[in-house]
Amino acid sequence: MxxxxxxxxxxxxxxxxxxxxxxxxxxxxxxxxxxxxxxxxxxxxxxxxxxxxxxxxxxxxxxxxxxxxxxxxxxxKSPVIRLEFDLAERVESSDAVALGAAFFEALMEALEHVGGARLTGDLVTRALGGGDWRPALGARLSAIDDPRAAFLSLIGDTRQSLANLVGHATADRLVRMAMERAAEGRADLVAAIGLPEAMP
Amino acid sequence: MIVRPGTERLVAPRTPTGIEGFDRLVQGGFPRGSVNLIAGPAGSGKTLFAIQFAHNGATLFDEPAAYLALEESRDSVDRVMAGFGMDLKGLEEAGKFFLIDLGAIRAGSSRDGVAVGLRDLEDFLRSCIASTQIRRLVVDSVSAIALHYRSPADLREEMFAFTRFLRDTGVTSLLITEAPEGGRLTRFGVEQFLADSFLHLALEDVKGELRRTLTVRKMRFTKHDTGKHPVHVTREGLVVSEERVT
Known part of the structure; x- marks a missing residue:
């Protein structure tokens, strides 16, 4: 509907x-x-x-x-009526996968500089179950009907997994850096998906 | 130093550095779980001393180590290690050595162009120690962190809390700080009062050549040598000479 x-x-x-x-x-x-x-x-x-x-x-x-x-x-339906307006643009699943991949790639690159392959490997294991992160990330983002919710859930889980490795302050810095990188040239999609809300 | 028979039990458990000539000055190494400070001017050998402390822990004493670089990049530290035949990649893959470049974070973010503070570092270490089971830690350097604070008093207060946290972890730590040549012992003048031990490296001009020296100025729970000893850089790393500089 x-x-x-x-x-x-x-x-x-x-x-x-x-x-x-x-x-x-x-x-x-x-x-x-x-x-x-x-x-x-x-x-x-x-x-x-x-x-x-x-x-x-x-x-x-x-x-x-x-x-x-x-x-x-x-x-x-109810004796109380509330009006809500969702002004967000519709987000396609492919958009969420593209933005999620850009975010994760930027995060992996930053993390590689910080702690080398061991740290990136640990993050992939914790956040996506290990192995090649690209197909795992695509499968995860496509599995949820609402692409926006799927993307925001990925950000939240990644942030928590990272915090378990490097602490909350460092994790937030890294996630913010990766989000800034992923957002470059994607202003409309970033606004539609609600990336500013997810910024730590 | 000679430890008399029958008095060994009075010596607190040690964490040997494995650096040739150093451990015998301090009854076999740093007190286990202690917070140690090494200061010196640029080129005096601080970084190499710290790398050897961490690397020897991982390779000789089965004590995984983390090296936190705040000013040097991973590549830079890796190059130093490679120059002395140390295999960073292999040790990282084996989960024995962790080289962390926290400076890369502030360099890469538009909103974090300020130094990492001690609370951020504590937050990082809580997770790092829990996930890696390290027994040794190097922080290179406190001088980089100190830029986060407005005054030496603020730095001292935060460092007091930080060193207490480090002791509670049980990890043996080595903090590096700069020392201006010919001036104060440490850059901010407060660092040495909060650590359990204080090693001072110096560069001295002897007949037109720079000579490195090391002095153990303080080490709690330890009968340590207080002389000034020449330090040589060999292919295997630093060697602290038994002789004293007069």
């Missing part, structure tokens, strides 16, 4: 019938547009448009009316 369009929800809420409809639904179970229309004295089409907008915004649950198909019945 495509993410809810916040503009429709705001338009419906802003109209003179928006809040009365939601309040009407507050203490009721499954309700038809015609029942809303009758109770509030508005046209059935108006009631139906509002109910559809509130459903699309995620405020209402909907089911087909068993006796009068294709009519829908609605009810509130």
């Amino acid at each position: 495509s993410p809810p369009d916040p503009r429709k929800a705001l338009e419906a809420l802003a109209s003179e019938h928006g809040l009365p409809i939601l309040r009407f639904l507050r203490d009721r179970d499954w309700t038809l547009a015609s029942q809303v229309s009758e109770a509030l004295g508005i046209h059935t089409t108006t009631a139906s448009k509002h109910l559809t907008a509130f459903y699309d915004a995620g405020f209402l649950a909907r089911r087909e009316h068993p006796a009068r198909r294709p009519t829908h019945a609605y009810r509130l």
